[in-house]
Amino acid sequence: MSLLITATDRRLRKFWTCLGPRARALAAAALLLPGAARAQQVLLRANVADDTLLNRTGPNRRYFGHLYMGGGLVAGPGAADAPLRHGLASAELQLGGRLKRRITQNVAVVADARYAYLRYAFAQTAAKTFPSPGLHQSETLGLHQIQAEGGLRLNAGRRGNTVGSYLDLLAWGGWVAGTTRTAADDPAPGGPARTTTTDAGLPYLRRWTGGAGARLGFDRYALVARRRFGPVRRPGSGPDLPAWVLGFEIGLF
Amino acid sequence: MGFPLFAVRRFLLIACLGALAGAPTAQAQTAAPAAPATRYWVALADKNGTAFDPQAYFSAPARARRARQHLPAFEESDRPVRADYLARIRAAVDTVTLISRWFNAVAVRATPAQAAALGALPGVRAVAAWPQQPARAAVAARRVAPVPPAAAADEPPYIAPEDYRLARRQTAVLGAPAWQRAGLDGRGLRIALFDVGFRGVDAHPAFAALRARHGIVATHDFLANRPDVYRGGSHGTEVLGCLAGRLPGGPSAALAAGPALGLAPAADYLLARTERALRETLSEEEAWLAAAEWADREGADIINSSLAYTEQRYFPEQMNGRSLVARAAALAAHKGMLVVCAAGNDGDTDWVRIGTPADADSVLAVGGLDPDTGLHLAFSSVGPSADRRVKPDVSAFGIVLSTTPGGRYERLEGTSFASPLVAGFAACAWQQRRGLTAAQLYGQLRAAGDLHPYFDYASGYGLPRAAFFLEKNAGRAVEPTFDFVPNDSLVAVVLRPAATTRPAQELPLVADAPDAPDAPGPPPPSAPAPSPGPGPNSPPYLYWHLADRRGVLRRYEVRAVTQRLVLQVPRRLLRGGDALRVEFNGYTATYSE
Numbered sequence: 001m002s003l004l005i006t007a008t009d010r011r012l013r014k015f016w017t018c019l020g021p022r023a024r025a026l027a028a029a030a031l032l033l034p035g036a037a038r039a040q041q042v043l044l045r046a047n048v049a050d051d052t053l054l055n056r057t058g059p060n061r062r063y064f065g066h067l068y069m070g071g072g073l074v075a076g077p078g079a080a081d082a083p084l085r086h087g088l089a090s091a092e093l094q095l096g097g098r099l100k101r102r103i104t105q106n107v108a109v110v111a112d113a114r115y116a117y118l119r120y121a122f123a124q125t126a127a128k129t130f131p132s133p134g135l136h137q138s139e140t141l142g143l144h145q146i147q148a149e150g151g152l153r154l155n156a157g158r159r160g161n162t163v164g165s166y167l168d169l170l171a172w173g174g175w176v177a178g179t180t181r182t183a184a185d186d187p188a189p190g191g192p193a194r195t196t197t198t199d200a201g202l203p204y205l206r207r208w209t210g211g212a213g214a215r216l217g218f219d220r221y222a223l224v225a226r227r228r229f230g231p232v233r234r235p236g237s238g239p240d241l242p243a244w245v246l247g248f249e250i251g252l253f
Numbered sequence: 254m255g256f257p258l259f260a261v262r263r264f265l266l267i268a269c270l271g272a273l274a275g276a277p278t279a280q281a282q283t284a285a286p287a288a289p290a291t292r293y294w295v296a297l298a299d300k301n302g303t304a305f306d307p308q309a310y311f312s313a314p315a316r317a318r319r320a321r322q323h324l325p326a327f328e329e330s331d332r333p334v335r336a337d338y339l340a341r342i343r344a345a346v347d348t349v350t351l352i353s354r355w356f357n358a359v360a361v362r363a364t365p366a367q368a369a370a371l372g373a374l375p376g377v378r379a380v381a382a383w384p385q386q387p388a389r390a391a392v393a394a395r396r397v398a399p400v401p402p403a404a405a406a407d408e409p410p411y412i413a414p415e416d417y418r419l420a421r422r423q424t425a426v427l428g429a430p431a432w433q434r435a436g437l438d439g440r441g442l443r444i445a446l447f448d449v450g451f452r453g454v455d456a457h458p459a460f461a462a463l464r465a466r467h468g469i470v471a472t473h474d475f476l477a478n479r480p481d482v483y484r485g486g487s488h489g490t491e492v493l494g495c496l497a498g499r500l501p502g503g504p505s506a507a508l509a510a511g512p513a514l515g516l517a518p519a520a521d522y523l524l525a526r527t528e529r530a531l532r533e534t535l536s537e538e539e540a541w542l543a544a545a546e547w548a549d550r551e552g553a554d555i556i557n558s559s560l561a562y563t564e565q566r567y568f569p570e571q572m573n574g575r576s577l578v579a580r581a582a583a584l585a586a587h588k589g590m591l592v593v594c595a596a597g598n599d600g601d602t603d604w605v606r607i608g609t610p611a612d613a614d615s616v617l618a619v620g621g622l623d624p625d626t627g628l629h630l631a632f633s634s635v636g637p638s639a640d641r642r643v644k645p646d647v648s649a650f651g652i653v654l655s656t657t658p659g660g661r662y663e664r665l666e667g668t669s670f671a672s673p674l675v676a677g678f679a680a681c682a683w684q685q686r687r688g689l690t691a692a693q694l695y696g697q698l699r700a701a702g703d704l705h706p707y708f709d710y711a712s713g714y715g716l717p718r719a720a721f722f723l724e725k726n727a728g729r730a731v732e733p734t735f736d737f738v739p740n741d742s743l744v745a746v747v748l749r750p751a752a753t754t755r756p757a758q759e760l761p762l763v764a765d766a767p768d769a770p771d772a773p774g775p776p777p778p779s780a781p782a783p784s785p786g787p788g789p790n791s792p793p794y795l796y797w798h799l800a801d802r803r804g805v806l807r808r809y810e811v812r813a814v815t816q817r818l819v820l821q822v823p824r825r826l827l828r829g830g831d832a833l834r835v836e837f838n839g840y841t842a843t844y845s846e
Contacts, residue, residue: 040819043628043794044711044811046635054570058603157291158382160567161604 059163059219059253062102068112070094070224072247074120079239082122082130089121089140092245096147105158110168112149117142120241130238131204136183141202143232145209147174163219163251172226173210204237206230211243220251292350293368295359296379297338305332314443314552322589322690330355330584331549338376345371351539355546355584360539409458409501412654416664420500420654422624423674424516427649428719432516432681435723439496439517439680441687443470444555445548445590446673447541448492449528450485453658457490459498460656462518468497471551474526475540482526487658489524491665492559494656495673497522514655516677523551528560538562541610542581549588554683556590557676558582559669561597561608561634569604572612573639579613586615591683591691593676595668596620596645597634600711607634607644617679617695618644619672620712621651628794628811629711633668636710641805645713646695647702649674675717682722697721707836709798709809734837735795737844739824744844746797746820746835753793753817795819795837802830 057063072092078084096114103109120141122128131141149172156165179202187195213226224247231240307316307327319326333354342359343349346367351360363371372380412420432438454460454469463469472482482489497518500511525547527540541558548556562578574583582592596618597608611618611634621633629635630651636644649671657663675698682701683694699705701721702714720727734752738745797820798809812819814837822833824846832845 041792041813041815042810043626043813045808046709046711046810047808048637048710048806049808059564060568159565160571161564161569 058161060102060105060159060161064100064102064163065097066251066253067095067097068114068249068251069096070222070247070249072224072226072245074118074242075244075246076242078122078242079130080127081238082120082241083125083128084242085121085123090119090242092116092118092247094249098251100153106155108153108155110149110151110153112147112151112172114147114149116145116147116174118145118245119143130233131181131202132183134183136185139181139183141205142178142180142182143176143205144178145174145176147172149173149213151215163217165218166216168215168217168222170213170215170226171211172213173208176205176207176209179205204234205232206234215249217249220253222249222251223247224249291362291365291368291382293346293361293363293371294381295342295361295371295377296381297334297357297359298376298378300329300332300335300357303332303335307331311550312552314554315550316552318552318554318589321687324589328588330357334359335376338374341374341376342371345374350536351543353542353546355542355581410661412500412662416654416662417500419624419650419652419664420514420662421512423495423650423653424513424677426716427516427674427678428723429513429516431719431723435685437681437684438513439520439677439684442517442520442555442680442684443523443551443553444496444517444520444557444676444680445523445525445544445551445553446489446493446496447525447527447544447556447558447560448486448489449560450487450526451482451489451493451524452484452487453490453656453660454493454524455483456660457498457656457658458501458660459494459514459662462499463497463522468519468521469524470521472524473544473547475543475547476526476529476536482524485526485529488528488559488669489526490658491655491663492557492669492673493522493524494662495653495670496520496557496677498656500662514653515673517680520677520680523548523553538577541578545581545585549585549590553590555676555679556582556585556592557594557673558592558610559595559667559672561595561599561611561668563597563599563604563606563608567609569606570639572606572609574609574613574642576609576612578610579616582610582613582616586613586691586695589691591676591679591694592616593672593679594618595672596636598632598667598669599634600629601631605635607636607638612638612644614642615692615695617646617675617698618713619668619675620645620648621666621668621671622648622712622716624650624652627716630666632666633671633711636713637805641803643708643713644710646699647675647714647717648712649678649716678717678719681719685722703839704796704836704841707796707798707834707841709796709811710806711809731840733842734840735819735835735842737833737835737842739844742824743821744824744827744833745818746795746822748795748814748817748819748837750817752838752840753814793838795835797822797833797835799826800832800834802832807831 055061057065071094073087074084074090074092084090094114094116096112098110098112100108100110122131122139124135124139128135132139149170151168151170154167178200181199181202183197185195209228209230209232211226211228213224215222215224226245228243233240305327310331316326331354334352334357339352339359342361346361346363348362349359350362353359368380371377472480474480474482494514496515497520498514499518500514502511525544527544528537545556562576567576582594585592592615594611594616596611599605599608607618610616621630622628623630629648633651638644651668651671652664652666653670653674654662655665655670679694679698682698683689689697698717699714701717703718704712704715708714733749735746735748738747792813792815795812795814799807801807820835827833827846830845832843834841834843
């Protein structure tokens with residue numbers, strides 16, 4: 001390859017230095033033949049039209065979509081027959097997507113779709129009869145939910161292309177796609193180290209749920225409070241479980 | 254996108270504490286209006302009847318600057334706002350946060366009801382809500398090397414050889430040896446710095462010489478309204494280091510003045526704190542404007558602002574020179590000050606564009622170059638402005654060695670540091686050509702760029718060359734280095750053989766100077782400025798762009814030249830008056846059809 005380049009170079013130099021414009025044009029035409037020029041190393045390239053496109057989407061544009069994740073703790077007293085273990089034991093995890101439609105600088109509507117896993121952990125006391133009458137080492141209810149949520153967003157102040165500070169007023173509904181009751185027990189000596197029993201498709205839990213909430217946020221971070229209006233337990237299966245979930249969200253953008 | 258848990262906890266803790274702290278406060282303020290106070294910009298109608306004595310108001314350097322540039326002793330915008338208007342406004346609102354002569358306006362903190370009442374006051378032309386979201390100094394520095402251990406008090410801090418070399422190159426490429434030979438070091442110039450804070454400047458050995466000669470002539474914190482600026486953030490310390498800092502003198506004289514880190518070690522400095530480092534409030538742009546008026550009054554020749562306001566308050570399409578700070582910067586330029594601003598560090602973020610006030614028409618916006626390649630750094634914000642003006646204007650190293658609190662020197666990156674390097678260059682140029690107006694200097698600094706008249710939106714006109722100011726034949730025509738060869742469908746750019754021949758380098762028997770600019774030690778007296786571009790064993794660069802008939806670029810590229818047929822552009826791209834412009838080895842030519 002280097003010999004070829006040297007020969008081409010010498011030939012081009014001869015044309016360039018000794019001949020007139022027409023010969024130069026001929027030489028250039030020869031060079032422009034396919035394969036004559038090797039690819040050049042581009043160190044910097046910018047297409048200004050692409051760089052300066054006016055975006056219709058963005059944190060404070062007409063439309064803004066992003067993913068988010070959140071977590072919350074179940075809050076409120078449990079039912080007398082279903083005393084709860086509060087803290088991280090009874091909590092909800094969420095992963096979803098959000099679309100925001102800006103109406104004015106200070107008002108927008110948001111629509112979410114998400115998956116939420118809600119877990120209730122029950123204290124194993126003598127008063128506990130739900131979800132099962134027996135005592136176990138630990139006992140939890142897990143609800144796999146598909147939820148949709150709509151809300152009105154009120155922003156404070158004028159801002160640039162950022163989400164800014166906001167208050168969301170929310171209404172949500174969901175379908176409980178799957179339910180499980182998991183109980184762990186210490187087996188008798190000589191048996192396995194641990195015995196876990198899982199029941200799925202629990203008939204005493206409702207399939208549909210819904211509620212309202214509020215979200216106080218600044219850019220990608222938000223504090224959220226949601227209240228469920230419908231009971232988790234089917235009618236006749238006893239007092240309801242706590243309706244509040246308090247937590248936080250982080251926007252993934 | 255991961256988010257550390259401790260940060261979540263901290264956020265929740267702060268939010269909860271804030272809520273808890275806010276509740277009793279709100280209850281305690283029973284006499285306060287129901288609606289929360291917010292900021293408003295109150296424009297006044299006139300300045301009729303206000304008395305003004307420029308001799309008393311302006312400092313002697315300020316008067317001298319105006320006289321030197323044949324500017325009037327004062328303008329209408331220098332007159333104070335009317336006291337009667339101001340008294341009525343003070344009585345009607347909670348707080349007056351800024352009084353601006355330049356804009357004949359007042360910034361206030363008021364409730365919506367108070368703001369509505371303001372509009373009815375005599376002399377009030379308009380009341381507008383002030384943007385509420387915090388802006389962020391988009392050009393905050395980032396350390397690119399671990400912090401070296403602190404040295405004992407009686408010995409100079411350790412500086413790694415590669416950092417020492419960088420420190421020398423960051424000024425050498427801007428012609429430091431040539432400026433020194435010409436006796437130009439910013440003496441007689443006043444440079445104002447607007448920044449987050451100057452923590453450590455009052456104790457850092459790098460500024461010992463500056464302090465000894467009382468080179469910091471005035472300071473003011475426009476956020477706390479007091480003179481102490483040696484607190485808050487250290488970003489200003491790092492920026493000042495690139496103007497007036499010095500390396501340690503040597504082991505035997507730890508506090509002696511060593512080689513300069515910037516080009517204006519002999520200038521006088523005005524230090525203004527206009528930004529908060531961590532706890533962001535809503536007053537930065539007001540403080541910037543107040544500092545500009547202060548700098549004007551104190552006789553500043555150059556303002557360096559290594560700050561850029563971007564998406565927290567603006568949209569990209571608003572980077573058209575119409576923001577408050579951009580208009581303030583333009584007014585400062587109109588009053589004879591050269592305003593040098595960092596382009597911003599958003600080149601590799603979604604924002605991409607320069608921030609404001611670098612978008613202002615008469616502000617010298619400075620981009621960042623990679624010291625190793627001489628090419629645009631990816632993080633350096635790019636132009637054009639929203640109204641398609643050339644930005645950034647020029648470029649300098651965006652990775653530097655500078656001063657940090659605690660008597661240390663650290664390798665830092667950001668266009669924050671390219672800006673003071675160019676500000677120092679401008680000080681030397683203005684010291685040499687003192688008769689230039691600020692606008693003329695602005696134009697000559699662009700013309701001094703090593704790419705000029707070529708430009709692109711990454712590096713502007715390139716790295717300013719001291720030779721433009723110091724050599725008589727710097728402006729002479731350059732021999733062509735390439736030819737355009739049109740074909741049926743393509744236009745080829747073919748380099749001339751002579752332009753691609755690299756002369757053999759032969760070492761002299763005895764060097765004129767013991768040290769090359771790249772080497773540690775004192776600067777050589779006669780060596781040429783080293784190029785930040787490709788090294789002697791690397792291919793040279795060819796720059797080309799396509800511009801429309803208005804001169805607005807459609808695309809631009811930089812290529813490594815490995816063969817003489819270096820570029821082929823389809824001729825269909827040149828229809829409608831578009832032009833192909835190419836730069837190679839200092840020669841620029843344009844092809845259009």
